[in-house]
Amino acid sequence: xxxxxxxxxxxxxxxxxxxxxxxxxxxxxxxxxxxxxxxxxxxxxxxxxxxxxxxxxxxxxxxxxxxxxxxxxxxxxxxxxxxxxxxxxxxxxxxxxxxxxxxxxxxxxxxxxxxxxxxxxxxxxxxxxxxxxxxxxxxxxxxxxxxxxxxxxxxxxxxxxxxxxxxxxxxxxxxxxxxxxxxxxxxxxxxxxxxxxxxxxxxxxxxxxxxxxxxxxxxxxxxxxxxxxxxxxxxxxxxxxxxxxxxxxxxxxxxxxxxxxxxxxxxxxxxxxxxxxxxxxxxxxxxxxxxxxxxxxxxxxxxxxxxxxxxxxxxxxxxxxxxxxxxxxxxxxxxxxx
Numbered sequence: 001x002x003x004x005x006x007x008x009x010x011x012x013x014x015x016x017x018x019x020x021x022x023x024x025x026x027x028x029x030x031x032x033x034x035x036x037x038x039x040x041x042x043x044x045x046x047x048x049x050x051x052x053x054x055x056x057x058x059x060x061x062x063x064x065x066x067x068x069x070x071x072x073x074x075x076x077x078x079x080x081x082x083x084x085x086x087x088x089x090x091x092x093x094x095x096x097x098x099x100x101x102x103x104x105x106x107x108x109x110x111x112x113x114x115x116x117x118x119x120x121x122x123x124x125x126x127x128x129x130x131x132x133x134x135x136x137x138x139x140x141x142x143x144x145x146x147x148x149x150x151x152x153x154x155x156x157x158x159x160x161x162x163x164x165x166x167x168x169x170x171x172x173x174x175x176x177x178x179x180x181x182x183x184x185x186x187x188x189x190x191x192x193x194x195x196x197x198x199x200x201x202x203x204x205x206x207x208x209x210x211x212x213x214x215x216x217x218x219x220x221x222x223x224x225x226x227x228x229x230x231x232x233x234x235x236x237x238x239x240x241x242x243x244x245x246x247x248x249x250x251x252x253x254x255x256x257x258x259x260x261x262x263x264x265x266x267x268x269x270x271x272x273x274x275x276x277x278x279x280x281x282x283x284x285x286x287x288x289x290x291x292x293x294x295x296x297x298x299x300x301x302x303x304x305x306x307x308x309x310x311x312x313x314x315x316x317x318x319x320x321x322x323x324x325x326x327x328x329x330x331x332x333x334x335x336x337x338x
Contacts, residue, residue: 004211006104007225008070013052013109015117015207018080018102019060026097027056032087033142036061037156039083044158047075051159053118055143057128062121064107064114064164076102105207106222108214115167117213119187120204122148126188137184149181211245223249244293251292255300258282258331274304275312281327283309284316285334 125140147155190196
């Protein structure tokens with residue numbers, strides 16, 4: 001079964017999440033939560049991980065984790081297995097506790113992004129109705145929020161609050177923590193309005209459904225890391241948004257190289273008919289060298305309906321037209337493009 005590629009590098013930061021198998025609970029009571037956090041502490045000691053925020057919900061968890069060494073996969077393998085064993089032994093059950101592979105969204109460590117993800121994680125109990133209507137986030141025991149607002153003595157050695165606070169404009173001192181508490185109370189009030197929920201759903205969309213959170217330069221860097229992680233492996237073995245973005249970036253490189261080989265520019269491309277020989281040959285090139293979808297090819301080459309792209313590609317493959325053969329030969333001379 002195709003799987004999502006894992007991006008690993010020294011100093012990477014991730015939003016990690018996993019749910020219980022079939023939506024079942026992974027934390028039944030206080031002892032389960034304590035076992036999870038104890039296992040997390042041990043794993044941080046083993047791997048050098050730094051946890052910037054976490055929340056344990058009845059049937060899932062969220063964590064904002066930094067890996068000073070490139071060891072996400074090995075660390076999560078041990079962590080998920082160790083907690084599952086404790087849970088199964090304690091509750092006299094067998095089998096999978098979590099639903100398949102965990103989700104890992106890579107986060108840009110600079111700018112406001114850590115603050116956005118940390119806020120999302122800490123607001124989970126409020127979004128789920130697990131605190132009273134007029135209550136505060138500190139009511140919910142199983143998150144890093146208390147460690148944030150109650151000070152450094154209330155935190156485990158593996159919990160670092162300073163970077164998220166700094167990303168939001170607060171100091172990790174008494175006054176800064178009070179300001180952060182007030183800031184989060186305001187976020188709760190916003191979430192309890194229709195407009196606020198709509199606003200945050202849009203802001204949090206990359207965190208919940210994306211594969212990376214950061215600026216354009218960071219995304220380009222991550223696409224390059226995806227390319228490195230799957231190099232030498234079958235493309236069909238991987239799926240997900242990260243691979244789709246990788247495919248689009250790869251396809252753009254082939255389009256650029258093909259246009260240069262054919263001696264045409266963007267203006268030329270825009271002025272050509274949808275089925276111009278040059279466009280059809282470029283579509284054939286991209287279709288044979290990448291996994292970019294036909295919708296992308298049609299849009300990029302201004303070829304109209306995506307359903308026509310396959311026909312154009314087959315026509316180029318089977319052509320006896322001398323002009324098309326000459327153009328096809330030109331782009332076929334292109335070597336490997338990284």
